[in-house]
Amino acid sequence: MNVMKPLKLNPKISDETQPLTTFEMGKLWATYMGNSMSIQILSYFLQHCDDEDIRLLLENGLALSKDFIKRIEGFFKKENFPMPMGFTKDDVNLGAPRLYADEFYVHYLKYAAKAGMSLYAVAVPLVMREDIREFFIYCNQCATVLLGQINNVLMGKKFIATPPIIPIPEGIDKIDKQTYLNGFFGNVRPLQALEIIHLYDNIENNTTSKALLLGFCQIVQDEKIKVLFKRGLDMTDKAVKQYKEKMHIEHIQSPSYLDHLVTTSTYPPFSDKIMLFHKVDMFAMKVRSFGNSLAVTARRDIDMLYVRTLINIGLFVEDGMNILINKGWLESPPKAYDRV
Secondary structure, three states: OOOOOOOOOOOHHHOOOOOOOHHHHHHHHHHHHHHHHHHHHHHHHHHHOOOHHHHHHHHHHHHHHHHHHHHHHHHHHHOOOOOOOOOOHHHEOOOOOOOEOHHHHHHHHHHHHHHHHHHHHHHHHHOOOHHHHHHHHHHHHHHHHHHHHHHHHHHHOOOOOOOOOOOOOOOOOOOOOHHHHOOOOOOOOOOOHHHHHHHHHHHHHHHHHHHHHHHHHHHOOOHHHHHHHHHHHHHHHHHHHHHHHHHHHOOOOOOOOOHHHEOOOOOOOEOHHHHHHHHHHHHHHHHHHHHHHHHHOOOHHHHHHHHHHHHHHHHHHHHHHHHHHHOOOOOOOOOOOOOO
């Protein structure tokens, strides 16, 4: 039963006849771009998938991306909004040999679905037009269901270890000493639950990102992009080692590497354009993830790790953006009037 009473107002701003605002344009555009990319990548994964449960996950993910794109196209056509180019069949070779093992697809789907959820969840409180707000609520609900299926497969097939267990508190424990913030010197306390969660999540994301980059490094054609990918690979590997060390010191298990799930194929199933956009986009998404981590972390040593990672990510994204711009591969989001 819904405990909230319905609001009987019908504000004009929620009317479907109202023009799209900055919030609606920006979030719809970003959702379109991300899902047009996912359609090409998941279509290729489906060409090389033997496990029926994993195939179902891929099919569900692909169906959602196609559904989201179709709904956004409906909004754009109604508003005479120019349709983004996004990514097409020209960005994927469905006949290319297998690049990743079936298990990797499950980790990848979780990695991508979490990024999608962060986009949809932020859109919900910002978007004012009711029909578009309902669309993002729908996207978030769908991604939540898919993530539930993904986690069930990960646990059911023992692709991941059981998340860390810590003791249940015996009572209320108030923080009464500044040493609670220590990390480098003096009395350093054990990790608290929120710090463990975000360390675990960042390791999980980055081990997937590292394996994806490893495959991309093998197949990318442009030498400048390959150098950037190798840099991203080294950055990610270093970050994972540092985060895992923080867990290991306190005998807390962390997610395993996924590098063994990458084949030795050097035949490219993806265009350089879609691979570069993918990594620039997902590295940019990490900024939000690390920002969330910083918000709940009180130990100075872990804060410093996240800050250093954020600086490296920012430099990587800028260099990737420059290559995209130089090659004419980067579409601009909707922008404000040029009044100068």
